[in-house]
Amino acid sequence: MHRRTLLSAIAATSLLAVTTACSTDADSSAAAKVGTTTVTLALDWTPNTNHTGIYVAQAKGWFKDAGIDLRIVPYGSTSPETLLANHKADFGISYQEGVTTARAAGADITSVYAVTQKTNVTIAVRAGRDDIASPKDLDGKTYAGFGAPYEKPLLQKVIQNAGGKGDFKQVTLNTSAYAALYADKADFAMPMPTWEGLEAELSGKPLKNFQLSDYGFPAIYSTLVASSDQFLKRNPEVAKKFVAALDKGYRYAAANPDKAADLLISENKSVLTNTELVKKSEALLAKQYYKAADGTIGTQSAERWKAFADFEYKAGLLVDADGKKLTKTPDASAFFSNDYLPAAK
Numbered sequence: 001m002h003r004r005t006l007l008s009a010i011a012a013t014s015l016l017a018v019t020t021a022c023s024t025d026a027d028s029s030a031a032a033k034v035g036t037t038t039v040t041l042a043l044d045w046t047p048n049t050n051h052t053g054i055y056v057a058q059a060k061g062w063f064k065d066a067g068i069d070l071r072i073v074p075y076g077s078t079s080p081e082t083l084l085a086n087h088k089a090d091f092g093i094s095y096q097e098g099v100t101t102a103r104a105a106g107a108d109i110t111s112v113y114a115v116t117q118k119t120n121v122t123i124a125v126r127a128g129r130d131d132i133a134s135p136k137d138l139d140g141k142t143y144a145g146f147g148a149p150y151e152k153p154l155l156q157k158v159i160q161n162a163g164g165k166g167d168f169k170q171v172t173l174n175t176s177a178y179a180a181l182y183a184d185k186a187d188f189a190m191p192m193p194t195w196e197g198l199e200a201e202l203s204g205k206p207l208k209n210f211q212l213s214d215y216g217f218p219a220i221y222s223t224l225v226a227s228s229d230q231f232l233k234r235n236p237e238v239a240k241k242f243v244a245a246l247d248k249g250y251r252y253a254a255a256n257p258d259k260a261a262d263l264l265i266s267e268n269k270s271v272l273t274n275t276e277l278v279k280k281s282e283a284l285l286a287k288q289y290y291k292a293a294d295g296t297i298g299t300q301s302a303e304r305w306k307a308f309a310d311f312e313y314k315a316g317l318l319v320d321a322d323g324k325k326l327t328k329t330p331d332a333s334a335f336f337s338n339d340y341l342p343a344a345k
Contacts, residue, residue, distance in 0.1 A: 035067060037238050041225075042073040042080040042092035047268040049194065049281040050115060050223045051093065052260050055267040057249030066241040084109045084228050090235075091242065096221040097150055100309055103335045104318040104326060110232065111336040113225040113243055114300045115250065116285070117292040120222035122209040123158065124197065125188045126181050132188070135210050136164035144173045144186030151190065153315035154217065161216040178205050192222075194289060198280045218307035221300060224336075232340070243340040247298050250290060254297060257286035298341050305332035 043051065054072070057063055063070040073089055080092030081099070085107035094111065102109045125132045132138065135158050145151045156166035173180055177189035178200035191197055193209060200207050213219055225246060232239050253260035261282040265272045272278050290297055309332035312318050318326045 036064070036069045037067060037235075038069045038071060039063075039091065039238065039242055040071045040073055040089045042083045042089040043075045044080050044093040044095075045075050046271050047264070048272070049261070049264065049278060049285055050120075052253045052264045052282060052285070053115065053246055053250030055249075055264045056252050056260050057245045059263045059267055060249070060252070062245040062248050063242070066245045068238070068242055068245065070242075080226070081107065081109055084226055087228055087230055090231050091225055091227050094224045094226040096224065096305070096308055097148075097312070099224060099226055099335055100305075100312055100330075100332070101318065103332075104309075104312075104320070104330050106321040108228045108230055109226050110229055110334075111221070111224040111226045111300060112232070112239070112340045113246060113298045114221045115223040115225065115298075116221065116289040117297075117299075118289045119212055119217075119220040120192050120194055120289060121190050121220070122193050122197070122211055123155070123188055124177065124181070124191050124193075124207040124209045127206040127208045129187070129208065132208070135159045135162040135215055138188055139164045139167050140169075141187035142169040142171060142185075144171050144177060144180040144189045147172045150312065150315070150317055153311075153317070154212075155190075157311070158210075158212055158215045158217050176200075178203070178207055181205075181207070194281050194284050195277070198284065199277055202274075202277060202280075218311055219304055220308060221304065224300075232337070236340075239340050240342075243298075244342040247342055251297055253282065254286045254290040257282040260286075299338055300336045302333045305335050308332070309335070 041054065047055065058070060058072070073083070079098075080089065080094055081102045083089035084092045085102060087108070094109070096111075099109055099111050123135055123138070132141075138155075138159050143151075143155060152170065155168065159166040159168070171186055173189070176199070177191035177196050180186050181189060182205045191200070191207065197207055197209065225243075227239065258279060261279045264282070265275055265278055292299060309318075310329055313326060313329040316325055318330065320326060
């Protein structure tokens with residue numbers, strides 16, 4: 001459900017086939033005649049429960065009511081971050097690591113809405129591994145990952161914070177995380193509890209999870225909606241209307257997870273065939289992930305952005321547009337904005 005590869009040199013990424021992802025001038029002109037504005041939203045993967053609020057708002061007609069003709073761009077070979085940075089999409093689904101890496105490299109991308117407030121990734125082992133009671137017990141074990149540069153320093157920090165050395169072996173996943181663990185191809189992985197964890201449980205292969213935040217790792221905004229400064233500055237009112245409709249969709253999902261799951265499935269019948277998984281995932285997101293500790297939805301904090309940027313900088317993961325490592329921590333307060341959220345109710 002997530003792209004786990006690190007974005008690199010995003011500002012210099014080729015734009016081959018990118019132009020197909022944005023609305024044409026003809027689209028915009030046609031929309032203007034009927035009093036609507038065409039807005040494009042690029043997905044980060046095939047439709048799933050991270051996208052529920054989008055499809056709820058679309059099905060309920062809330063984008064249309066706001067004067068927006070929403071065009072959902074399917075995930076393809078070009079990442080949403082690249083589309084946004086090169087102004088070929090108006091909004092896109094991203095994640096904190098992706099935005100942080102892109103902004104550090106000078107890309108024009110800004111997060112405007114946090115879909116999930118709780119970190120939607122854990123360190124997981126097979127449920128029956130009694131020899132692994134804490135991340136410190138992962139020393140000398142084998143990790144099945146996705147090949148992203150941030151995985152190793154993240155895991156090292158968590159293991160060390162738990163009292164271990166942070167020494168482990170790595171293999172790259174070519175199957176689901178839980179399948180790799182149960183096939184003894186690895187000892188631990190980092191799946192998403194709102195999808196892979198539930199999928200594992202439904203498959204009779206449950207996992208035991210360690211929350212990153214329990215071991216001193218900064219909380220991560222795992223799913224975000226981002227835009228570009230260019231679009232936001234040129235279309236502030238459209239952006240506010242878009243985010244307001246989006247927010248309405250996610251608030252509905254938080255309050256009515258079962259009905260929201262039905263709407264998501266009805267809009268994506270050919271993709272979401274495991275209805276039990278979708279419904280369980282939506283229920284878990286509504287219970288633990290959509291709302292912050294203070295009950296807010298969609299909001300982001302400067303403290304969380306700074307903490308994660310500090311980690312990435314200290315780990316040597318942030319580079320400029322020329323691919324050179326940054327020599328100072330970037331100002332992460334510019335990586336996001338709460339200005340487009342509707343007024344608190």
